[in-house]
Amino acid sequence: MAEKITPRSEDFSRWYLDVIREAELAENSPVRGCMVIRPYGYELWEGVKAGLDRRFKETGHKNAYFPLFIPMSFIQKENEHVEGFSPELAIVTIGGGKELEEPLVVRPTSETIIGHMYSRWIQSYRDLPVLINQWANVVRWELRTRPFLRTMEFLWQEGHTAHATAEEAMEETLRMLDVYADFAINDAAIPVIKGRKSEREKFAGAVASYTIEAMMGNGWALQAGTSHYLGTNFARAFEITYLDRNNELQYCHTTSWGVSTRMVGAIVMVHGDDQGLRLPPVLAPIQVVIVPIWRKEAERSQVLEVTQQVKTALADAGIRVHLDDREEQTPGFKFNDWEMRGVPLRVEIGPRDVKQQSVVLARRDKPGKEGKEFGVPLTGAATRVKELLREVQKSLLEQATAFRDAHTHYVRSYEEFKEVLNEEGGFLRVHWAGTSEDEARIQEETKATLRCLLLEPPEGEGECFLTGKKTDQVAIFARAY
Amino acid sequence: MAEKITPRSEDFSRWYLDVIREAELAENSPVRGCMVIRPYGYELWEGVKAGLDRRFKETGHKNAYFPLFIPMSFIQKENEHVEGFSPELAIVTIGGGKELEEPLVVRPTSETIIGHMYSRWIQSYRDLPVLINQWANVVRWELRTRPFLRTMEFLWQEGHTAHATAEEAMEETLRMLDVYADFAINDAAIPVIKGRKSEREKFAGAVASYTIEAMMGNGWALQAGTSHYLGTNFARAFEITYLDRNNELQYCHTTSWGVSTRMVGAIVMVHGDDQGLRLPPVLAPIQVVIVPIWRKEAERSQVLEVTQQVKTALADAGIRVHLDDREEQTPGFKFNDWEMRGVPLRVEIGPRDVKQQSVVLARRDKPGKEGKEFGVPLTGAATRVKELLREVQKSLLEQATAFRDAHTHYVRSYEEFKEVLNEEGGFLRVHWAGTSEDEARIQEETKATLRCLLLEPPEGEGECFLTGKKTDQVAIFARAY
Numbered sequence: 001m002a003e004k005i006t007p008r009s010e011d012f013s014r015w016y017l018d019v020i021r022e023a024e025l026a027e028n029s030p031v032r033g034c035m036v037i038r039p040y041g042y043e044l045w046e047g048v049k050a051g052l053d054r055r056f057k058e059t060g061h062k063n064a065y066f067p068l069f070i071p072m073s074f075i076q077k078e079n080e081h082v083e084g085f086s087p088e089l090a091i092v093t094i095g096g097g098k099e100l101e102e103p104l105v106v107r108p109t110s111e112t113i114i115g116h117m118y119s120r121w122i123q124s125y126r127d128l129p130v131l132i133n134q135w136a137n138v139v140r141w142e143l144r145t146r147p148f149l150r151t152m153e154f155l156w157q158e159g160h161t162a163h164a165t166a167e168e169a170m171e172e173t174l175r176m177l178d179v180y181a182d183f184a185i186n187d188a189a190i191p192v193i194k195g196r197k198s199e200r201e202k203f204a205g206a207v208a209s210y211t212i213e214a215m216m217g218n219g220w221a222l223q224a225g226t227s228h229y230l231g232t233n234f235a236r237a238f239e240i241t242y243l244d245r246n247n248e249l250q251y252c253h254t255t256s257w258g259v260s261t262r263m264v265g266a267i268v269m270v271h272g273d274d275q276g277l278r279l280p281p282v283l284a285p286i287q288v289v290i291v292p293i294w295r296k297e298a299e300r301s302q303v304l305e306v307t308q309q310v311k312t313a314l315a316d317a318g319i320r321v322h323l324d325d326r327e328e329q330t331p332g333f334k335f336n337d338w339e340m341r342g343v344p345l346r347v348e349i350g351p352r353d354v355k356q357q358s359v360v361l362a363r364r365d366k367p368g369k370e371g372k373e374f375g376v377p378l379t380g381a382a383t384r385v386k387e388l389l390r391e392v393q394k395s396l397l398e399q400a401t402a403f404r405d406a407h408t409h410y411v412r413s414y415e416e417f418k419e420v421l422n423e424e425g426g427f428l429r430v431h432w433a434g435t436s437e438d439e440a441r442i443q444e445e446t447k448a449t450l451r452c453l454l455l456e457p458p459e460g461e462g463e464c465f466l467t468g469k470k471t472d473q474v475a476i477f478a479r480a481y
Numbered sequence: 482m483a484e485k486i487t488p489r490s491e492d493f494s495r496w497y498l499d500v501i502r503e504a505e506l507a508e509n510s511p512v513r514g515c516m517v518i519r520p521y522g523y524e525l526w527e528g529v530k531a532g533l534d535r536r537f538k539e540t541g542h543k544n545a546y547f548p549l550f551i552p553m554s555f556i557q558k559e560n561e562h563v564e565g566f567s568p569e570l571a572i573v574t575i576g577g578g579k580e581l582e583e584p585l586v587v588r589p590t591s592e593t594i595i596g597h598m599y600s601r602w603i604q605s606y607r608d609l610p611v612l613i614n615q616w617a618n619v620v621r622w623e624l625r626t627r628p629f630l631r632t633m634e635f636l637w638q639e640g641h642t643a644h645a646t647a648e649e650a651m652e653e654t655l656r657m658l659d660v661y662a663d664f665a666i667n668d669a670a671i672p673v674i675k676g677r678k679s680e681r682e683k684f685a686g687a688v689a690s691y692t693i694e695a696m697m698g699n700g701w702a703l704q705a706g707t708s709h710y711l712g713t714n715f716a717r718a719f720e721i722t723y724l725d726r727n728n729e730l731q732y733c734h735t736t737s738w739g740v741s742t743r744m745v746g747a748i749v750m751v752h753g754d755d756q757g758l759r760l761p762p763v764l765a766p767i768q769v770v771i772v773p774i775w776r777k778e779a780e781r782s783q784v785l786e787v788t789q790q791v792k793t794a795l796a797d798a799g800i801r802v803h804l805d806d807r808e809e810q811t812p813g814f815k816f817n818d819w820e821m822r823g824v825p826l827r828v829e830i831g832p833r834d835v836k837q838q839s840v841v842l843a844r845r846d847k848p849g850k851e852g853k854e855f856g857v858p859l860t861g862a863a864t865r866v867k868e869l870l871r872e873v874q875k876s877l878l879e880q881a882t883a884f885r886d887a888h889t890h891y892v893r894s895y896e897e898f899k900e901v902l903n904e905e906g907g908f909l910r911v912h913w914a915g916t917s918e919d920e921a922r923i924q925e926e927t928k929a930t931l932r933c934l935l936l937e938p939p940e941g942e943g944e945c946f947l948t949g950k951k952t953d954q955v956a957i958f959a960r961a962y
Binding site for chain 1: 508510511512516518519520523524526527543544545546547548549552567568569571572573574576577578587594597601613617618622624634636
């Protein structure tokens with residue numbers, strides 16, 4: 001199995017595609033740029049959805065659903081928005097056999113159509129805030145695609161909220177950034193960095209965009225979620241107004257925020273190794289796989305009886321467990337197969353274990369003997385499995401954090417910047433007082449982009465690595481997906 | 482509130498639209514034929530999804546996701562399929578600013594693209610069965626739309642399975658029909674009738690289509706879910722083949738089955754009354770609403786303290802509870818408001834209840850005093866509420882069943898058929914040995930359609946009401962949405 005996967009160190013991009021294919025997460029479809037999310041990949045996405053949806057509801061949001069199609073004229077109402085999205089649109093021109101009078105855009109994002117509805121729903125300060133989220137598919141006509149990371153159609157959630165004041169809207173924007181970071185760190189075991197996007201990188205139509213940035217296994221950055229303060233830009237374009245307590249008409253302040261199936265790609269790229277996937281237990285579709293081992297037919301039924309008992313005990317304890325009782329495969333094949341699929345914990349049960357009324361536990365995050373526990377008593381197996389799942393979750397986050405920190409370098413000059421980027425890659429942490437033009441030049445010369453401006457950098461004042469200007473502002477630059 | 486709702490008996494269609502609007506389930510969007518599903522309506526749909534998804538997983542299905550866009554050439558591969566769907570297609574002709582070489586169809590259903598993928602995934606009998614479901618949006622260019630019942634875009638699930646033999650595929654088709662009926666009856670409290678569609682009414686491309694038919698509050702029928710045995714039709718069109726145990730190439734037998742946001746419309750139309758919605762407790766977003774009652778400021782804090790206690794007790798018991806502590810509305814307004822929104826049970830707590838350490842419970846399904854219980858002790862409130870929720874669930878199903886049975890008439894002649902249809906409406910149960918042409922004529926002359934052929938009618942042999950031919954076959958005719 002593992003030989004079908006290119007070593008990560010040899011070619012990270014090929015490794016990624018190999019893992020996606022061999023673990024059956026997704027597959028290219030006959031429609032250019034659109035992927036098929038296979039059951040194992042979709043189950044991972046269901047875990048992401050559940051973790052986010054719970055947090056959205058805990059913070060007072062409700063789900064709703066808005067149309068897939070958006071009238072072309074809507075997209076054109078907000079100037080920056082139309083500029084940003086026009087080149088990426090898929091457009092329906094024929095419906096029910098007839099040419100349409102006004103073409104319909106397949107939503108690339110829903111600020112406009114939702115803004116239109118909010119203008120109907122919101123009349124008074126009593127109607128505020130409106131806190132709505134939508135789980136949906138969106139389409140952006142991307143030329144260069146990669147499964148999960150960038151596809152023409154993708155699945156995501158988009159939160160859209162309306163508030164009475166700028167302060168409340170900004171509070172919401174940052175609250176949702178925190179929700180994303182909390183999910184990424186605690187569920188996906190990805191130590192993301194929170195920050196603000198530069199003017200050049202912000203969302204088309206936003207006043208300010210915030211992001212969680214993750215470091216992939218090759219040192220590149222991935223924007224794993226964004227939260228935008230939209231000011232009154234969309235409120236003005238769509239007349240989202242309310243009467244305040246003094247009966248005066250005011251524009252609402254709106255926000256939007258989204259996480260997509262990219263998150264699945266991030267999980268693969270952060271935790272995977274040469275053997276394949278490594279999934280954080282909180283999100284793993286299968287948390288524990290049980291592999292029965294026997295040689296002689298006489299051992300078979302005894303072993304299978306115990307594996308069945310263990311399966312029931314683990315399932316009863318709320319653990320997502322799978323018993324691999326395939327007859328045509330060897331235990332060795334199964335070990336590799338489930339390691340490749342990233343199952344956090346393996347239970348092995350052979351004739352000796354049956355005799356001793358115990359099991360062997362093997363962790364996916366620690367290779368070989370180091371990750372194995374022998375003679376775990378049957379009676380306490382579920383308890384020990386639960387503990388180990390927590391430990392694996394913790395260990396994946398620690399490993400990813402250590403990797404990120406080891407590949408983050410503070411640099412003082414553009415020379416050093418280029419040298420470190422070429423030789424080490426990773427995140428370049430810098431004092432930054434440059435312009436959008438400076439950013440463009442850096443990208444052209446080094447392919448690195450400004451990932452985010454840190455929210456509360458501990459560094460204090462320093463000199464911009466490029467311009468030499470004094471500044472408090474600290475930025476992360478990196479090559480990015 | 483109620484005066485905003487047209488009485489059901491006066492104009493059922495207007496009543497339906499009024500309820501949808503006033504209960505804030507959905508709203509028309511600026512895109513013709515597309516609705517916006519508002520949070521309360523979407524929460525109801527989330528309940529439907531959860532109930533179905535659990536059952537799909539229990540019967541061995543996995544979720545996956547396939548592209549929104551389907552190449553035009555795919556749709557054309559299955560003859561009946563293309564005939565059935567061509568007039569209803571929305572077509573993308575422009576992407577990324579360029580005219581597309583091959584137009585893309587926005588999926589009206591996914592047999593074709595999924596069939597294409599299955600032809601890649603299935604090689605051997607060992608790969609079978611494939612049991613996959615997709616939660617997705619689909620688009621059909623409908624001219625006459627009605628919220629939830631018929632919209633251009635709608636949300637649904639579509640199951641797609643592939644099997645080695647006709648028998649297995651037929652078993653699956655009927656298993657999923659049972660799953661749908663089980664959900665409808667036990668979760669939605671809708672006493673559906675299972676049956677087979679006639680040749681004229683079956684799915685475009687199916688060998689046999691099965692349906693669950695529900696009776697709405699005006700006696701009309703609604704097809705609430707369908708399950709199709711597709712034979713080898715799509716397997717032949719998309720080369721879905723496998724090597725059997727004898728190493729011979731065989732076509733797979735496939736099925737597909739779907740339930741959509743129509744189900745929400747069915748729930749409204751089956752259970753609603755002149756006061757508005759009546760929701761079955763299993764699916765109700767809010768199962769219990771607590772309304773505090775006080776006159777004097779001194780009573781206020783005492784009452785609110787107890788309502789808070791009761792809210793916590795109910796929530797801890799796993800009940801979906803809402804405390805309506807709005808200051809600007811009277812209790813009477815709140816009673817009407819939540820009745821209109823169909824909340825199954827109301828808890829009233831006033832100063833006298835505080836003194837007696839008890840609450841008043843009021844059932845939505847029984848109007849006035851008959852549905853009220855006074856002096857329910859605080860300590861046992863959660864237990865009693867749970868019992869009552871079960872009773873309301875049962876009572877809604879019983880009421881709907883009694884209504885359906887009272888409006889189902891066995892008729893022996895076409896004269897009687899027309900008379901009963903005009904005077905009473907409802908379901909017309911008949912022995913049936915007619916042709917598709919006969920069906921077409923009946924529809925033209927009476928607007929009634931053949932809803933389904935019963936699977937195991939108890940009637941035994943009789944004479945076809947139209948042709949007089951002897952037959953075992955019993956059919957339901959009705960006007961339908």
